[in-house]
Amino acid sequence: xxxxxxxxxxxxxxxxxxxxxxxxxxxxxxxxxxxxxxxxxxxxxxxxxxxxxxxxxxxxxxxxxxxxxxxxxxxxxxxxxxxxxxxxxxxxxxxxxxxxxxxxxx
Numbered sequence: 782x783x784x785x786x787x788x789x790x791x792x793x794x795x796x797x798x799x800x801x802x803x804x805x806x807x808x809x810x811x812x813x814x815x816x817x818x819x820x821x822x823x824x825x826x827x828x829x830x831x832x833x834x835x836x837x838x839x840x841x842x843x844x845x846x847x848x849x850x851x852x853x854x855x856x857x858x859x860x861x862x863x864x865x866x867x868x869x870x871x872x873x874x875x876x877x878x879x880x881x882x883x884x885x886x887x
Contacts, residue, residue: 794824
């Protein structure tokens with residue numbers, strides 16, 4: 782951790798619910814993915830139109846099957862990266878383009 786101090790990581794601007802596993806989502810008839818619980822105002826996700834309750838089903842070409850897959854995919858990115866994000870909302874799938882920001886590790 783000390784060696785990473787001052788490094789920047791990708792900032793997307795959402796928090797993801799760990800409650801909704803692929804099994805829970807399937808039970809309710811939703812696709813697997815990471816369920817957005819909050820979106821930070823002014824964040825890259827906010828600017829791309831991502832909303833609370835959206836299910837992220839694909840991130841930067843990676844199929845998101847669980848919330849941990851999303852966090853791993855985001856961890857592999859850096860600030861300034863342009864990524865395509867597929868979200869499921871109200872029975873439809875949308876693709877949005879997002880430019881990630883940098884967040885400095887303290």
